[in-house]
Amino acid sequence: MPFVEADVTQGIVFKALADDTRRAVLDALFTRDGQTVRALCERFPEMTRFGVMKHLGVLEAANLVTTTREGRTKLHFLNPVPIQQLADRWISKYAQPFTRAMVDLQFDLEHQTA
Amino acid sequence: MPFVEADVTQGIVFKALADDTRRAVLDALFTRDGQTVRALCERFPEMTRFGVMKHLGVLEAANLVTTTREGRTKLHFLNPVPIQQLADRWISKYAQPFTRAMVDLQFDLEHQTA
DNA sequence: ACGATACGTGACCAATGAGTCACATGTCAA
DNA sequence: TTGACATGTGACTCATTGGTCACGTATCGT
Numbered sequence: 001m002p003f004v005e006a007d008v009t010q011g012i013v014f015k016a017l018a019d020d021t022r023r024a025v026l027d028a029l030f031t032r033d034g035q036t037v038r039a040l041c042e043r044f045p046e047m048t049r050f051g052v053m054k055h056l057g058v059l060e061a062a063n064l065v066t067t068t069r070e071g072r073t074k075l076h077f078l079n080p081v082p083i084q085q086l087a088d089r090w091i092s093k094y095a096q097p098f099t100r101a102m103v104d105l106q107f108d109l110e111h112q113t114a
Numbered sequence: 115m116p117f118v119e120a121d122v123t124q125g126i127v128f129k130a131l132a133d134d135t136r137r138a139v140l141d142a143l144f145t146r147d148g149q150t151v152r153a154l155c156e157r158f159p160e161m162t163r164f165g166v167m168k169h170l171g172v173l174e175a176a177n178l179v180t181t182t183r184e185g186r187t188k189l190h191f192l193n194p195v196p197i198q199q200l201a202d203r204w205i206s207k208y209a210q211p212f213t214r215a216m217v218d219l220q221f222d223l224e225h226q227t228a
Numbered sequence: 229a230c231g232a233t234a235c236g237t238g239a240c241c242a243a244t245g246a247g248t249c250a251c252a253t254g255t256c257a258a
Numbered sequence: 259t260t261g262a263c264a265t266g267t268g269a270c271t272c273a274t275t276g277g278t279c280a281c282g283t284a285t286c287g288t
Contacts, residue, residue, distance in 0.1 A: 011134050018132035019246085020125050023204075030207070037265065051247050053265080058245095072255040072264050080208035087205045090137075093144070094194035133276080151235065165277050167236080172275095186234050186285040229288100236283070244275075253266070258259100 009063075010090065013082045016062035021047070022055050029065065029078040036073045123177075124204065127196045130176035135161070136169050143179065143192040150187045 016022055021044065028043050029035060037056065041049050056076060059065045066077050130136055135158065142157050143149060151170065155163050170190060173179045180191045 011132075011137075014128070014132045014137075015245095018125075018128045021246090023125075023128075038263090047246095048248060049265085050249075054246070069265095074265065078208075083205055083208045087201055091197055091201045091205065094192075094197045135276085152233090161276095162278060163235085164279075168276070183235095188235065231286105231288095233286075234284085237281085239279090239281105241278080242276090244273105246271105246273080248271080249269090251267085254264085256263075257261095 009082070010086065013062045013064065013086055016058050016064055017083075019055065019058075021051075022059055025052070025055055025059060026064065026078060029076060034075045034077050036075060040076065123196070124200065126176045127178065127200055130172050130178055131197075133169070133172075135165075136173055139166070139169055139173060140178065140192060143190060148189045148191050150189060154190065 024044075025040065028040060037049065037053060040056070041047075041052050044052055056065065060067060063082050064079055066079050068075050068077070138158070139154060142154060151163065151167060154170070155161075155166050158166055170179065174181060177196050178193055180193050182189050182191070
């Protein structure tokens with residue numbers, strides 16, 4: 001077999017996280033959880049409500065946000081579980097001690113004055 | 115300002131990781147590092163050499179793979195540093211102890227037999 | 229030198245995805 | 259009940275991107 005994509009969900013989560021706006025949405029929900037669509041729209045004046053809604057839909061499909069209806073409003077909550085799963089099943093694979101040292105070194109190099 | 119994308123590199127890395135084939139390429143380099151383009155092509159029979167090359171280009175632009183020329187061949191090496199940086203600067207933010215417990219719970223639920 | 233090998237480039241096409249708009253449904257409050 | 263508010267849907271446009279192909283350059287062995 002050429003290669004196996006064990007978890008389709010993983011791809012969806014990665015794709016959902018690949019967009020800058022969507023990560024910003026998650027950030028907004030991180031600072032204040034349980035926001036409504038309109039509240040989130042105010043954080044993105046350069047975009048229409050429909051654009052924000054579409055992003056929310058993608059995030060919801062990736063299970064990165066969960067929603068509850070509250071009358072005529074819909075509250076959006078951040079769900080960090082898929083992110084944690086990503087870190088567990090995929091990223092930690094490349095997080096060897098060797099890598100740790102490399103990251104620290106690169107960080108030092110990037111922040112050297114002179 | 116509506117929102118700030120502190121690190122442009124982050125977006126590039128996320129986008130690079132969003133493609134299934136590219137993650138498979140990284141996997142292939144993880145199992146055997148320092149492969150040539152043709153060797154990698156054999157792992158993806160459903161795709162042309164040019165397709166693989168394009169993916170390698172994206173991964174290289176994201177600094178996820180580094181290359182060294184060896185005569186007329188080009189060797190590709192996996193560079194886990196950007197992945198580790200992602201985990202450090204972004205994912206660990208959502209990796210609270212609370213989340214840990216949730217992930218374990220969800221894992222148990224997913225693997226319950228009857 | 230010469231063919232074979234290995235990689236590179238630009239143009240090109242098809243599919244996906246971001247974003248918008250017209251419209252439609254449901255809900256609160258007076 | 260009527261109007262204002264909050265969210266939903268489908269179709270549409272435009273940019274991006276995954277993928278291919280025809281060609282071109284560099285390198286190795288003989």
